[in-house]
Amino acid sequence: MNDESINRHIQAVAIQFISYRGDIRAMASFIAASMGDAAPDIELLTNYLRKPEIHEELIKWDVGIWRNTTGDWSLVSLAAPSSxxxxxxxxxxxxxxxxxxxxxxxxxxxxxxxxxxxxxxxxxxxxxxxxxxxxxxxxxxxxxxxxxxxxxxxxxxxxx
Ligand SMILES: [Zn+2]
Structure with a gap:
């Protein structure tokens, strides 16, 4: 399941934070806050963020998301500087x-x-x-x- 409306908000959060490292549920809660009333359940959003196929898809949105060896997660904007x-x-x-x-x-x-x-x-x-x-x-x-x-x-x- 690849959901463009969720991806757009993951991208917005990545741009806002530039480089975030922490708990995946915290990450999901930032994305839910960005989505407002349209946000799915945090559990569902967390599962969405864990999926390797979503990580591949998000590269097209200039978003890097991965799990570190220590078990925490990184969310990074891959957008290039403008000049x-x-x-x-x-x-x-x-x-x-x-x-x-x-x-x-x-x-x-x-x-x-x-x-x-x-x-x-x-x-x-x-x-x-x-x-x-x-x-x-x-x-x-x-x-x-x-x-x-x-x-x-x-x-x-x-x-x-
Ligand atoms: Zn890096």
């Missing part, structure tokens, strides 16, 4: 700890080697201190490609 400048800023700044995901900044701590995967450069070499969740890697690489393309695009002057 190249903001994207470049994100690419140039590193989190305070190298056990944090560079996209969502959630800290995997001692489980970083299990939960995060290294970013690879165009030659396939790992990028120093750049680790990301599987779900966060795709928007990160898309952002990296967009910035690289903007840098190599000919400027107006060179076209004259």
């Amino acid at each position: 190249i400048e903001q994207m470049r800023y994100r690419l140039e700044h590193f989190p305070t700890s190298n056990t944090q995901c560079r996209w969502c900044l959630q800290d995997a701590k001692r489980l970083a080697h299990i939960e995060l995967i290294p970013e690879k450069d165009i030659r396939g070499e790992p990028v120093d201190n750049s680790w990301l969740h599987k779900f966060c890697m795709r928007p990160w690489l898309t952002m990296r490609n967009q910035v690289a393309r903007a840098q190599t695009a000919p400027s107006k002057e060179s076209l004259i």
Whole structure:
């Protein structure tokens, strides 16, 4: 069961929180609050959020949702920043700890080697201190490609 009206509110909550980590029932209650009177039962909503096929579907909505090794859940907005400048800023700044995901900044701590995967450069070499969740890697690489393309695009002057 894939429900667009629920997905729209999951997306809204993900955008509002940007990066949330906690209990799945708390997550369901935020989504129910967003839905108001149209909200289904919390139990039903929690079950909906647990389904792997819904996690796949939500990628199309720029939403990452997954269960961490420790048993809690993450809800992350996978939407890219709106400008190249903001994207470049994100690419140039590193989190305070190298056990944090560079996209969502959630800290995997001692489980970083299990939960995060290294970013690879165009030659396939790992990028120093750049680790990301599987779900966060795709928007990160898309952002990296967009910035690289903007840098190599000919400027107006060179076209004259
Ligand atoms: Zn992440």
